[in-house]
Amino acid sequence: xxxxxxxxxxxxxxxxxxxxxxxxxxxxxxxxxxxxxxxxxxxxxxxxxxxxxxxxxxxxxxxxxxxxxxxxxxxxxxxxxxxxxxxxxxxxxxxxxxxxxxxxxxxxxxxxxxxxxxxxxxxxxxxxxxxxxxxxxxxxxxxxxxxxxxxxxxxxxxxxxxxxxxxxxxxxxxxxxxxxxxxxxxxxxxxxxxxxxxxxxxxxxxxxxxxxxxxxxxxxxxxxxxxxxxxxxxxxxxxxxxxxxxxxxxxxxxxxxxxxxxxxxxxxxxxxxxxxxxxxxxxxxxxxxxxxxxxxxxxxxxxxxxxxxxxxxxxxxxxxxxxxxxxxxxxxxxxxxxxxxxxxxxxxxxxxxxxxxxxxxxxxxxxxxxxxxxxxxxxxxxxxxxxxxxxxxxxxxxxxxxxxxxxxxxxxxxxxxxxxxx
Amino acid sequence: xxxxxxxxxxxxxxxxxxxxxxxxxxxxxxxxxxxxxxxxxxxxxxxxxxxxxxxxxxxxxxxxxxxxxxxxxxxxxxxxxxxxxxxxxxxxxxxxxxxxxxxxxxxxxxxxxxxxxxxxxxxxxxxxxxxxxxxxxxxxxxxxxxxxxxxxxxxxxxxxxxxx
Ligand code: SF4
Numbered sequence: 001x002x003x004x005x006x007x008x009x010x011x012x013x014x015x016x017x018x019x020x021x022x023x024x025x026x027x028x029x030x031x032x033x034x035x036x037x038x039x040x041x042x043x044x045x046x047x048x049x050x051x052x053x054x055x056x057x058x059x060x061x062x063x064x065x066x067x068x069x070x071x072x073x074x075x076x077x078x079x080x081x082x083x084x085x086x087x088x089x090x091x092x093x094x095x096x097x098x099x100x101x102x103x104x105x106x107x108x109x110x111x112x113x114x115x116x117x118x119x120x121x122x123x124x125x126x127x128x129x130x131x132x133x134x135x136x137x138x139x140x141x142x143x144x145x146x147x148x149x150x151x152x153x154x155x156x157x158x159x160x161x162x163x164x165x166x167x168x169x170x171x172x173x174x175x176x177x178x179x180x181x182x183x184x185x186x187x188x189x190x191x192x193x194x195x196x197x198x199x200x201x202x203x204x205x206x207x208x209x210x211x212x213x214x215x216x217x218x219x220x221x222x223x224x225x226x227x228x229x230x231x232x233x234x235x236x237x238x239x240x241x242x243x244x245x246x247x248x249x250x251x252x253x254x255x256x257x258x259x260x261x262x263x264x265x266x267x268x269x270x271x272x273x274x275x276x277x278x279x280x281x282x283x284x285x286x287x288x289x290x291x292x293x294x295x296x297x298x299x300x301x302x303x304x305x306x307x308x309x310x311x312x313x314x315x316x317x318x319x320x321x322x323x324x325x326x327x328x329x330x331x332x333x334x335x336x337x338x339x340x341x342x343x344x345x346x347x348x349x350x351x352x353x354x355x356x357x358x359x360x361x362x363x364x365x366x367x368x369x370x371x372x373x374x375x376x377x378x379x380x381x382x383x384x385x386x387x388x389x390x391x392x393x394x395x396x397x398x399x400x401x402x403x404x405x406x407x408x409x410x411x412x413x414x415x416x417x418x419x420x421x422x
Numbered sequence: 423x424x425x426x427x428x429x430x431x432x433x434x435x436x437x438x439x440x441x442x443x444x445x446x447x448x449x450x451x452x453x454x455x456x457x458x459x460x461x462x463x464x465x466x467x468x469x470x471x472x473x474x475x476x477x478x479x480x481x482x483x484x485x486x487x488x489x490x491x492x493x494x495x496x497x498x499x500x501x502x503x504x505x506x507x508x509x510x511x512x513x514x515x516x517x518x519x520x521x522x523x524x525x526x527x528x529x530x531x532x533x534x535x536x537x538x539x540x541x542x543x544x545x546x547x548x549x550x551x552x553x554x555x556x557x558x559x560x561x562x563x564x565x566x567x568x569x570x571x572x573x574x575x576x577x578x579x580x581x582x583x584x585x586x
Contacts, residue, residue, distance in 0.1 A: 022563040024586045037486060039447065046574045051582055121485050121509070137487040137513035145571055149584040151563060186432075186479050190508045219482065221508060381436075381483075 036119035043142025056148030072363035098328025098354035108239035112227030164262035169413035189219035298376035299327030307360035317407030325357035431477035434467025453495035470497035518572030524557035
């Protein structure tokens with residue numbers, strides 16, 4: 001009986017627990033990536049005597065190279081080598097085929113009802129599958145690598161209930177920005193978000209992942225969506241394991257937020273905080289130097305498809321450059337087969353290999369002082385994409401593609417409606 | 423007894439240890455650059471046993487463990503705040519940096535006051551003003567990790583097992 005978060009922990013422990021309880025549980029999977037693994041190794045090493053120097057289970061410990069891949073500097077390459085040596089020693093394969101939060105589900109590691117900890121704050125993305133995924137610091141992850149366990153305070157839950165009919169030109173990303181605008185950047189601190197309602201039920205797994213991904217932008221510990229037939233269909237062929245379809249039962253939510261999307265407009269989050277949200281049509285005079293389509297928020301096939309439909313047969317504005325990075329190799333290959341990558345390249349975009357790309361400002365499209373980027377990222381923090389005086393704007397793939405055509409922030413409805421693309 | 427260094431609301435992990443200075447795990451380096459740009463007088467004047475006092479949402483931002491490590495490396499006795507961001511709180515507990523939530527102490531203490539803190543009972547006495555405060559009790563499990571001096575010590579004391 002309880003919220004989805006309470007149901008997941010109760011299921012795992014075999015006894016009912018409620019928000020506020022502190023528990024120690026076996027975790028299903030542990031993940032770290034190229035930039036967080038080195039510190040996790042340090043914590044892990046401190047515990048090795050008790051654990052024969054081995055990770056708790058090689059099949060449930062995962063290292064993903066995605067943040068600076070391929071290595072952009074000698075320093076990064078050296079760091080990678082250190083992690084590769086550790087992975088070889090521990091006999092853990094290194095996954096280097098895309099962003100951790102995309103690859104983990106694709107590999108079938110993220111199953112409904114499971115508990116997953118990752119040394120990356122966007123590990124909450126796994127909530128889209130009804131899994132309790134959460135981000136932690138390196139000591140926690142080192143401990144989990146050694147013991148297979150972690151401690152949790154079962155969180156209170158804020159329910160976001162989304163109803164109505166989605167207007168053309170408005171996408172999952174726009175609704176996600178609206179939620180951050182309403183809750184604020186710490187509105188869900190220590191809490192789980194649980195997304196419900198007909199809009200969520202009708203959304204694809206990709207769209208659900210956009211929601212769960214952005215839970216941390218409100219301080220959320222998890223961004224949960226109950227698994228259903230859509231989840232099962234997505235997982236078919238990716239796992240042969242059984243999993244429970246847990247959902248909330250008579251939940252007590254700390255807060256309920258109702259959103260009717262029927263009259264929503266495309267939105268843009270302006271720097272330097274994700275809750276500074278304006279309708280795209282009101283910020284159209286802002287000139288843009290770089291657009292970026294990708295990341296764990298919006299680098300999936302449907303995101304690329306939306307942008308490809310807008311850019312087909314067109315060229316981007318000569319005033320800016322465009323970077324496109326599919327979130328994983330699986331998406332990259334399918335986008336290639338469908339001709340999307342060709343559309344982007346022909347339009348004048350740089351198409352990169354799967355990974356985080358310029359999302360953390362380390363390579364493949366950093367910003368000069370004072371430059372502005374319109375991106376599908378989840379964060380617009382000062383300095384994240386390069387120089388601290390550069391500015392980052394966030395929006396949907398459609399808004400980013402429309403902006404690529406004009407050179408300034410553009411409400412995608414102007415393009416979508418005139419071209420009959422919807 | 424230690425001096426209070428008082429800071430504001432929403433002190434994020436970038437202010438505690440700017441990204442440019444956290445490309446190291448060296449404690450002396452981290453200590454030096456702790457709050458370096460936002461509160462330069464802190465990094466210059468802090469003494470072992472001093473108290474760092476924050477407002478709401480202390481430690482928000484990234485999951486970088488360099489932030490509590492930088493504070494601990496200055497031998498700060500305890501961080502007292504009105505509230506903490508989740509990952510910072512957890513990281514602090516894990517590495518053995520004591521953290522207490524006490525709204526009243528923050529509202530009734532000023533930068534430079536002398537404070538006595540009993541970490542076991544959560545009793546806080548402002549020596550300068552003579553006022554006493556009681557911090558919010560720690561979760562019992564968190565209290566055990568704190569008493570052990572961090573999660574690694576806690577696990578070692580339990581034969582390598584993480585148990586409740
Ligand atoms: S794409 Fe960006 S937000 Fe996502 S994991 Fe990579 S760096 Fe983090």
